[in-house]
Amino acid sequence: MKNTKALKDRPAKVAGLIVSLAMAACVLAHCVGLAAAQQAKATRSAQVRADDLVIDLDTDAWEFTGNCKLTVSFGHEAQMTAPRMTVQFNEKMDQIVKLIAYGVVNFHVVTKPNADGVRRDISASAQKQAVYSEPTQTVELIGGATADISTVGGDGEAAHITGDKITANLKTSKIFVDNPNMKIETPLED
Amino acid sequence: MKTAGSPWGIYIGIILLVAAVSAGVYYYTSARAPSPEEIALPPLGTGDQSQKAAKQGVRIEGGEVVEKDEQGQVLWRVRAAGEITYDDKAEVLRGSDIEFEVNLQGQPTVRVQAPRFIADYAGRRIEFGDGVGGAMVDGSADFQVEKLEYQMNTQKLVGTGGAKFNRGHYSATADRIVVDMENREIRMHGNVLLARRQES
Numbered sequence: 001m002k003n004t005k006a007l008k009d010r011p012a013k014v015a016g017l018i019v020s021l022a023m024a025a026c027v028l029a030h031c032v033g034l035a036a037a038q039q040a041k042a043t044r045s046a047q048v049r050a051d052d053l054v055i056d057l058d059t060d061a062w063e064f065t066g067n068c069k070l071t072v073s074f075g076h077e078a079q080m081t082a083p084r085m086t087v088q089f090n091e092k093m094d095q096i097v098k099l100i101a102y103g104v105v106n107f108h109v110v111t112k113p114n115a116d117g118v119r120r121d122i123s124a125s126a127q128k129q130a131v132y133s134e135p136t137q138t139v140e141l142i143g144g145a146t147a148d149i150s151t152v153g154g155d156g157e158a159a160h161i162t163g164d165k166i167t168a169n170l171k172t173s174k175i176f177v178d179n180p181n182m183k184i185e186t187p188l189e190d
Numbered sequence: 191m192k193t194a195g196s197p198w199g200i201y202i203g204i205i206l207l208v209a210a211v212s213a214g215v216y217y218y219t220s221a222r223a224p225s226p227e228e229i230a231l232p233p234l235g236t237g238d239q240s241q242k243a244a245k246q247g248v249r250i251e252g253g254e255v256v257e258k259d260e261q262g263q264v265l266w267r268v269r270a271a272g273e274i275t276y277d278d279k280a281e282v283l284r285g286s287d288i289e290f291e292v293n294l295q296g297q298p299t300v301r302v303q304a305p306r307f308i309a310d311y312a313g314r315r316i317e318f319g320d321g322v323g324g325a326m327v328d329g330s331a332d333f334q335v336e337k338l339e340y341q342m343n344t345q346k347l348v349g350t351g352g353a354k355f356n357r358g359h360y361s362a363t364a365d366r367i368v369v370d371m372e373n374r375e376i377r378m379h380g381n382v383l384l385a386r387r388q389e390s
Contacts, residue, residue: 045385045386046386047383047384047385048382048383048384049381049382049383049384050382051379051380051381051382052377052378052379052380052382053362053364053376053377053378053379053382053384054375054376054377054378055355055357055362055375055376055377055378056374056375057326057330057331057374057375057376058374062362062384064382064384087384089358089360092358092359093357093358093359093360094358094359095359
């Protein structure tokens with residue numbers, strides 16, 4: 001009799017166990033999701049430093065002047081300096097859609113290690129302006145753009161690139177040059 | 191014969207218990223969070239005191255001081271939860287735990303809260319101290335600063351010491367902040383830093 005009851009209750013117990021496990025899995029997935037979202041937020045950020053700032057409350061245009069410095073952190077850091085920068089946010093004011101740097105702009109980044117573990121040091125500049133886009137994680141250097149690329153801790157190989165526009169993709173660690181002119185220096189072995 | 195309860199009953203019981211605890215935690219945390227209505231300042235003073243403290247162009251009514259322009263439009267208004275006194279020789283009005291409103295075309299635009307308030311009529315300026323908080327009345331932004339000054343002639347608020355301006359998910363800090371509501375502009379000076387606000 002006891003065994004029959006136990007057998008009858010068994011499907012209900014199994015179903016109950018499945019429901020409990022499913023609930024626990026949902027709670028766990030939620031926690032993991034939250035942690036992952038916070039991690040993603042923590043791993044990418046942009047900061048702007050300057051001497052002065054003017055905010056137009058109607059147009060929401062933020063204009064920085066004097067020793068402006070943008071620092072983008074995405075596991076490692078990229079920096080851009082200019083005399084003047086303007087920042088545009090999205091409607092929710094939770095993301096920098098575009099940052100435009102005016103005047104002589106200098107940009108510096110040390111890339112992530114590639115498949116061979118090689119990191120590149122890129123120092124670039126533009127004479128007119130530069131545009132940083134947070135959604136695409138790109139920096140466009142416009143007007144008389146130059147870039148010096150060297151290998152971190154490498155053998156002294158270096159490249160000097162000039163062009164109308166140089167675009168650095170911080171996500172992929174790649175640069176694109178419009179109308180390029182490139183010079184590569186490789187030290188000769190004895 | 192006593193039979194064991196169905197396991198479904200136990201599972202439903204556990205779910206109800208979890209729901210009840212979650213609802214309790216939510217209710218407790220919501221109830222503790224102060225709402226803007228809760229910090230509304232009560233009226234103070236009597237008609238006699240108002241008459242004693244009255245000054246040309248300034249009217250005190252139950253702990254509220256209002257300054258109007260020649261057309262009768264309110265320029266600013268201050269309410270005090272603490273003490274409010276007026277020194278007629280020095281032409282200085284002092285108050286504690288105040289709420290101050292800057293008006294443009296008779297409409298409130300910025301609201302300031304401060305533990306200390308001194309209005310110097312001769313110098314045409316009002317000083318707020320000991321940690322000042324302010325907000326745009328439309329709720330679009332807020333700011334904090336150690337010391338704030340309202341310049342009556344220019345209708346500008348000038349803050350110094352650890353200025354912080356918050357809008358959306360971003361905040362800017364600086365040594366000095368100028369809130370110019372006539373030109374709908376905020377100016378920040380010295381060691382400006384824009385960063386995403388820390389999520390709490």
